[in-house]
Amino acid sequence: MLTSWRRYADHHPRLVETAFLLLLYVVTCRQFISGEGAGWAPGLAIATAACLSLLWRRSRPRHVVVFTGLCAGLAVGLDYVVQPLLLLPLLVALYELSVRTPERLTYGYYLGVVALILVAPVFPDHSDQSWVEKGVSPTFWLLLLVVYGTAVRARRAYLDAVRSRAEHAERTREEEARQRVAEERVRIARELHDVVAHHMALANAQAGTAAHLSRTRPEQAEKILTELTGTTASALRELKATVGLLRQSDDPEETLEPPPGLGRLPELVDAFSSAGLQVTVAVEGEERPLSGGVDLTAFRIVQEALTNVAKHAAASTARVRLAYDRDRLTLTVTDDGGGGEDGHVPSAPGGGFGLIGMRERARSAGGRLEAGRRPGGGFAVTAELPVHS
Template structure:
């Protein structure tokens, strides 16, 4: 039943407001009809006070002052200012407490109480009547202001809770979108590295095997075996990368991420494609965190892939320098006679992906041509990210 009335009030606020003011006016005017002084002229200021309540939402201060004035006029015409005649005053000061600041409402209330006190002292000689004319309005003004301030505080609290909930929801959605975007970039980077590396390596191995198949069938067979291993490795890594998109409840089923522990295997694969790659290590080998280990491996892989695809070089060097808390990784080639890799930022995703990998591991990467010829990619990565 209460819910139905509340729904009706929300749907028809003007009808509810009109009914409330009509009922309030009838109750207020009835108090003057029952008095010994008669209904005239007391009902005139009482009716004016009730009518002014229509504007209490828009002009709460002015309405409260006007109701105080009407009540004082009623008392000056000989009508008692008792609790029964305070209904318009209570409604006016309640609206005042709800709609303006607590400090301003206190000022209005204090001025109204002082006005009733002065009026009672000036126009009423009986002590009991003076006390009633002073304390009755003061009591109801204070009650109305405190109630209005409580409602205002409650509304402010609910608004703040609602705003925080909206902000939290919005932040959650933004964070979810951000995480999805990061995951898409990471998977795209993985797919690019896997496909670009293995396809370039397989193409080079197939070309080498086709070139020497007539002159050296045995070596061609070895290269074809290596080609078979390259394509099998490509399929496994593609399966692992695609598995990220369909992450099962058992992440252990995915193949572990590659790291520098597979560097010899990587160098051997490029050797079968005709790229003579040497590995030099400075300092004592250190255990890398999984993210750094993967980033280092992918940077070496992509750099050697670029050498095979773009440089036409016959030799490359991978240098790992362990110092302090930093691994400095350098991949360089001897220049060759083919076209150079694209300069950083000039297009393609190879250098962009390597730079992103270095940054995601907490390091940095630079790439460019060497003064003595050739091209070099250097990454500085933290040992533990």
Template sequence: MVTRLRRHIDRHPRLVEAAFLLLIYAATSNQYRRVGDDTLWWPGFALAAVTCTSLLARRRRPAAVVVLTTLGTAVAGAQGSTFGPLLLLPVIVALYELTLQASQQTIRTYGLLVAVILVPTALRWDSEDEPWANEAVSLAFWILLPILHGLAVRARRAYMDTVRTRAEDAERTRYEEAQRRVTEERVRIARELHDVVAHHMALANAQAGTAAHLFSTHPAQTDRILTELTGATTAALRELEATVGLLRQPETAEESLTPAPGLDRLPDLVAAFAAAALHITTAVEGPVKPLSAGVDLTAFRIVQEALTNVAKHAAVNTAHVHLAYAQEQLTITVSNDSSPITPPRAPGGGFGLISMRERAQSAGGRFRAGRRPEGGFAVTAELPISA
């Protein structure tokens, strides 16, 4: 019932406003009787019509409406009408609307103005035999009531606005956080795809080139290299399928049980590059310590990408991998000697160093790369043992 009535009110606001003002007019005009007899003060009906009609402008000009209704009520009281709540209805409504809109100073000023006009009028012309103190207190109560209620409604609205603003901010923050996570995930997947594709394609290219070079002179060795090339491409397809498969998993799907590659696969990586005629020396300094899964994957991908860059961009057949374990840090250095010739620039490059730097920083480490003073190129990554 209440919901239906509220829906009807929302659909017909002007009709509700008209009914509201007619009720106020009926209640107010009925008070224009002289105290002590049943004689009606007929001009009071016109005065009531003016004061009630002025309430239509209470939202646009609340201060002017307060003054007009107060003066009309004072005139009615001066003609002998009783200063009760029904006679004061237009003033109460006008003061309530003023409280909702005006500043604190304006509310105090007009509240005091209403009291200054109505209290002396009531004490001077109200002919009921009531003590003046009771009369003043009663009138002050009806003046303060709409002001206090308006302040309470205003505070409630401000509180609800604050709650709504906080909810909108929280929703916007959640959306921005979701967007940030989506962007980070896209970068992670792009980096993983780049590392997988770049490594295996560079390795396959090197193996194919070596096989073409040895085809006429060493057919047996060529056959072995082509067999290993098949294995390299198969591994590339398998890793690509596993990486792209992450995009198709539902949000509630469990993570793949296939372990991520780590430094324990470094011998397999060295053997794969050896098949492409790239000789790799490895050295480990310090006691080997277990790494967290994220750091282990980062270390392997950095070594893999660094060796891929050597195979693609350096005209040498030797590279060096150095792993130095300290108390809280693993330092990875991948270097190659200088080449007597300048190799042609490989097409499609440019993201290898960026990928390695992003991986090192995402694991909480540091990365640097550059030419060595003695010749050649070196990349160094410093990673925390556990992250």
């Protein structure tokens, strides 16, 4: 029932406002025409003026409080019986003021109208009410409405703050979700780039070497073609594993196969050797177990760096150096090839994602990566990674 009335009031605000003011006017007039004081005519005029001013209580609350306070003081001065129902317009005006203005300002106006009502009985009167009855009762009822209105204003401010925080949290949650989606897309794109670029470059190098040796060394060419089959099969497996990331459920036990790490470095070196690139690996310091993310990052950086050597550098050898410290791993991939200004033949149009991907991988693992031309010729890629990210 109460919900229905609230819904009706929300849909018919003017009708509800009119009914409220009419009821207020009738109740106030009833107190003035009780036969006491200066008579019904002055009281009716005071009630009419005070109630009409309430039409502007929301747009000009301070002016309405002053006007209704003057009306109340005039009524007290004319010997009307002071009671809460006689002060209804002033009570409503003070409540609206306390809801819409700061607390200090509201209490200032409250003290002003109370002083006005307390001063009015000083003039000669013939009513049976004492000065205390004319002063204490209005002071209490006006203070009650001010306190209640201030509490309502504080509650509204609290609800607005809660609503604002909820809206901010919702926007932040949506932005975080979009950011996570974007990061996941970048991660999968980087993974696909590493898999495709490495295996396709390796397959291209093996096919080129086999074609070159097919007439002079057919046995070696046949061996390379056999290894080419393994390269393409490995590419398909890794592509299947990467695409499987998009299809797997939330159950971490359903991954297709463990991600690659530095344990597969000998296999990587053998693959490049079959393509004509001789790779040497040097390990310094005591080998330490790496966390899964760092192990994958280190392997992908070595893989991408060697792929760039095979694709862009005029070099037949490359070196991989793994230096273990107490809490860090420093890996360096170097070559002594010629080519462009930076030691590499310029990439094909649309290339250039290899170095970007390696830097992103290093940052995501909590490390950093540097790449550039070596003073003595060739190119060097150096990455520093934490042992545990």
